[in-house]
Amino acid sequence: MSSSPSEAALLRGSCLCGGVRYHAALPANHASHCYCTMCQKHHGAAAGSYVNVASDGFVIDAGLDLITEFASSPPARRGFCSVCGSSLYWRSSESAESIAVTIGTLDEAWQGPIEKEWFVEQKPDWLPRNTG
Ligand SMILES: [Zn+2]
Numbered sequence: 001m002s003s004s005p006s007e008a009a010l011l012r013g014s015c016l017c018g019g020v021r022y023h024a025a026l027p028a029n030h031a032s033h034c035y036c037t038m039c040q041k042h043h044g045a046a047a048g049s050y051v052n053v054a055s056d057g058f059v060i061d062a063g064l065d066l067i068t069e070f071a072s073s074p075p076a077r078r079g080f081c082s083v084c085g086s087s088l089y090w091r092s093s094e095s096a097e098s099i100a101v102t103i104g105t106l107d108e109a110w111q112g113p114i115e116k117e118w119f120v121e122q123k124p125d126w127l128p129r130n131t132g
């Protein structure tokens with residue numbers, strides 16, 4: 001069965017403990033993996049994976065008080081759940097109109113393409129290179 005247009009109009013996501021739930025209005029654009037060392041640290045993984053949505057359409061439905069933001073660089077804030085540690089989003093005052101939500105916290109698997117890989121020169125050597 002395919003989703004109806006109304007169901008497809010939103011992305012929904014949540015953190016590992018379920019305390020934080022959010023939704024974001026589509027469209028969602030510029031899905032990416034970022035291999036910068038800050039994303040590696042923040043996600044505890046080879047990359048941070050994001051998709052951009054409009055800030056106006058991004059709504060925290062539950063757990064706003066659980067979200068802590070870390071300023072990883074002067075304009076950028078990384079939001080995470082202070083209970084379970086899930087990385088939720090990246091936002092920057094230099095691009096305030098959009099917010100990068102973490103693909104891994106989406107409740108339904110991302111169906112779109114990954115359009116960009118950032119900081120590939122920092123991609124860890126232990127990551128398999130079988131994308132080509
Ligand atoms: Zn949580």
Ligand SMILES: [Zn+2]
Nearest residue numbers: 034035036039
């Ligand atoms: Zn990064």
